[in-house]
Structure formats: C-alpha cells, structure tokens
Amino acid sequence: MTAARPRILTGDTPTGQLHLGHWVGSVKRRVELQDTHDCYFILANYHAFTTRSDKPQEIRRDTIAIVKDYLAMGIDPEKSTIFLQSEIPAIHELAFLFAMLLPFNRVMRNPTLKTEIETKGLGDTYSFGFPLYAVGQCADILAFRPVGVPVGEDQVPHLELTREVGRRFNQMYCGVPTDARDEDHEKLGGVWPVPRAEVGKVGRLVGIDGKNKMSKSLGNAIFIGDTPKEVENKVKKIFTGRQSPTEPGDTGNALFQYVEAFIEDPERVAELKRRYAAGDNLGDGHVKVEVAAAINRLLEPMRERRARIGDDDAVVLDILKKGCARANVTAEETLERARKAAGLHFFQRRLEYGTR
Numbered sequence: 503m504t505a506a507r508p509r510i511l512t513g514d515t516p517t518g519q520l521h522l523g524h525w526v527g528s529v530k531r532r533v534e535l536q537d538t539h540d541c542y543f544i545l546a547n548y549h550a551f552t553t554r555s556d557k558p559q560e561i562r563r564d565t566i567a568i569v570k571d572y573l574a575m576g577i578d579p580e581k582s583t584i585f586l587q588s589e590i591p592a593i594h595e596l597a598f599l600f601a602m603l604l605p606f607n608r609v610m611r612n613p614t615l616k617t618e619i620e621t622k623g624l625g626d627t628y629s630f631g632f633p634l635y636a637v638g639q640c641a642d643i644l645a646f647r648p649v650g651v652p653v654g655e656d657q658v659p660h661l662e663l664t665r666e667v668g669r670r671f672n673q674m675y676c677g678v679p680t681d682a683r684d685e686d687h688e689k690l691g692g693v694w695p696v697p698r699a700e701v702g703k704v705g706r707l708v709g710i711d712g713k714n715k716m717s718k719s720l721g722n723a724i725f726i727g728d729t730p731k732e733v734e735n736k737v738k739k740i741f742t743g744r745q746s747p748t749e750p751g752d753t754g755n756a757l758f759q760y761v762e763a764f765i766e767d768p769e770r771v772a773e774l775k776r777r778y779a780a781g782d783n784l785g786d787g788h789v790k791v792e793v794a795a796a797i798n799r800l801l802e803p804m805r806e807r808r809a810r811i812g813d814d815d816a817v818v819l820d821i822l823k824k825g826c827a828r829a830n831v832t833a834e835e836t837l838e839r840a841r842k843a844a845g846l847h848f849f850q851r852r853l854e855y856g857t858r
C-alpha cells in the first residue's frame with residue numbers, strides 16, 4: 503500500500519446485507535483494484551441512522567455482517583483499508599463545512615434522494631438528517647482525497663454533488679481558478695482532486711421484482727449469503743410477463759439483465775438471446791434454471807470463505823480497528839489542510855485513536 507498508487511474510496515451503508523447488485527455494481531471492481539490502487543472502503547454506519555435510528559443494534563449487526571461479506575467476496579484487509587464512518591471525526595467536521603457551501607435546494611434536487619423518498623415510502627416524514635446524508639457522503643469521499651469512486655449508477659448524482667462541493671471549496675479557499683480543469687485542481691493547490699464516479703459494466707442491477715433497483719431495503723434482493731435453494735426460488739420469481747416459450751421475448755427484460763450479468767460464456771448468452779427473441783421454444787423457466795446455476799457458481803466460493811470466517815466477531819473488530827487507525831491518519835491530514843485553507847487552523851490538534 504504505497505502513497506504513489508492512485509487512491510479510490512467507496513463503501514456501503516449498513517441498512518441490511520450485501521446482495522448481487524453490490525457485487526456487480528461495486529465490489530467486483532474493488533476486488534480487482536486492490537492490487538493496483540490504495541483502496542479505502544467505508545461502512546457508512548452513521549448514514550444507516552437516516553432510516554433506522556430506532557434500530558441501532560441492527561445497524562451494528564449489519565455492519566459486522568457486511569465486513570464478513572467483504573471478506574467472503576475477496577476483499578483483503580491486508581491490501582485494503584476497511585473502516586467505520588463513526589470512528590472518523592474528520593468526516594463529520596468536513597460535512598459541516600460542506601453543508602455551508604451547498605444551497606439547500608441543490609441538495610434536494612438530487613434525483614437519487616427523490617427516488618429513495620419514493621421507493622422507501624418516506625413521504626414527508628423523513629428526518630432533517632436524511633438529505634444531510636448526501637452532504638455527509640461528499641465528506642466521506644473527499645476526506646480521503648480519492649481520484650476515483652467505483653459505484654453503481656444510483657450514486658452518480660451523489661458524486662456530482664461531491665465534485666461540485668470539492669470544486670467550490672478548492673476555488674473559494676485554495677485559490678484554484680474557477681475555469682481550472684477538474685484534473686488540475688490538486689496541482690493548482692486544491693485540498694482534493696475532483697473525483698470521478700467509476701460505474702461498472704452493470705450500473706444498475708434490477709431486483710427480482712423486475713422493476714426497482716435491487717436494494718437491500720426493498721425486499722427484492724438476492725443476498726450474497728443466500729443458500730443455493732434460496733437463489734433458485736428467488737430467480738424463479740423474476741417477473742417478465744411473458745406467456746409461452748414460443749412467444750418472441752424481450753431480451754431487454756429483467757431476466758436477461760441477469761443472463762448478461764451472470765452467465766459467463768458469451769456464446770451461450772448470445773444463443774439464449776437469439777432463441778428468446780425469436781420465440782424459439784425457450785421458456786422463461788429454462789433460462790431461470792441457467793441463471794440460478796450461474797449465480798450459485800459465483801456464490802459458492804464466497805459461501806465457503808464465509809463459512810470459514812464463522813460467527814466470531816473478534817476478527818472483524820480487529821480488522822476494523824486497524825482500518826480505522828489507518829483511515830484516521832489520512833482523514834486528519836485532509837482536515838488539517840482544509841482547516842488551514844478555511845482559516846480554521848489555530849493550533850496543532852492531535853487526536854488519539856485506536857487505543858481502546
């Protein structure tokens with residue numbers, strides 16, 4: 503893990519378990535980047551309070567479970583820094599500063615927030631903290647000064663907000679000219695680079711309801727920890743609306759998103775698509791059997807690794823403690839630079855962390 507490697511940051515909110523959407527949208531890419539990049543993975547446990555403030559024990563349980571899923575999926579804590587948002591005070595200080603640089607209406611215009619309010623049935627009863635999480639996420643990212651953020655498509659508006667506030671800060675407090683190119687911000691004295699969203703091949707895996715994004719809080723997910731039987735049963739439920747194997751099918755439907763995402767042999771994918779589109783006696787049931795088998799092939803080694811980790815949380819806590827210590831070094835360094843830029847630096851301040 504050398505400083506010369508380009509840095510990336512991404513992560514997950516512990517609002518439930520990890521699912522196939524996380525794998526295709528972000529985690530697969532993280533596993534690939536571990537050998538070439540300085541990787542930071544945040545567990546946004548404060549942000550889980552936006553919709554679950556009454557269930558702190560569940561947030562804690564899911565946080566630990568997600569770390570186990572990370573390990574099962576191939577994230578290596580020796581190569582990557584896995585850490586808790588709640589242990590990094592610099593993030594929250596930066597969030598406060600960023601909240602002053604973003605017009606309220608700009609935050610509320612974020613289409614991902616709007617979708618979440620709708621799909622999670624938040625109506626007009628959501629907390630003040632709910633939209634604030636989008637501002638907090640800017641700080642989660644910029645505190646680590648990454649060049650790239652591997653995420654699913656739904657996160658692009660959040661990244662746009664992050665890029666905006668990052669630019670504004672660099673321009674307002676660091677003398678970066680307003681017409682500077684994004685890639686020049688750091689060179690011109692900005693505290694952080696303007697980070698890019700890096701969306702993977704499958705930016706939005708649809709859930710088994712065939713409608714919404716697969717989401718851990720919408721009941722439409724196939725989880726990394728599902729058994730082979732659960733996978734088969736869930737895949738059977740993928741809705742297509744097609745009536746018979748001889749009816750020409752729409753290869754843009756939810757089922758075929760799964761075919762493309764999980765069946766590895768491109769020739770088989772092409773053949774299935776051709777026959778499905780032609781109504782060449784290829785039933786949804788048959789395609790579903792192949793999809794479920796492909797998903798189970800992907801998950802099997804993860805299940806084995808997960809079983810080896812077992813129920814003991816001590817190993818996870820140790821990984822998090824080391825990760826938080828490393829993450830605090832980087833985030834404190836960023837905060838120090840930001841405080842200097844914003845005229846907030848009066849004395850040297852040193853936090854003690856990782857001592858418990």
Ligand code: ATP
Pocket residue numbers: 512513514515516517523524526527528652653654655656657704705706707708709715716717718719720
């Ligand atoms: P929640 O429903 O609580 O918002 P989530 O399932 O959307 O949970 P997040 O923790 O918000 O999960 O997202 C973590 C990362 O996984 C983000 O980069 C997000 O874009 C990506 N991701 C989540 N769901 C999908 C999906 N269905 N397809 C592709 N990427 C996804």
Ligand code: MG
Pocket residue numbers: 656
């Ligand atoms: Mg989400």
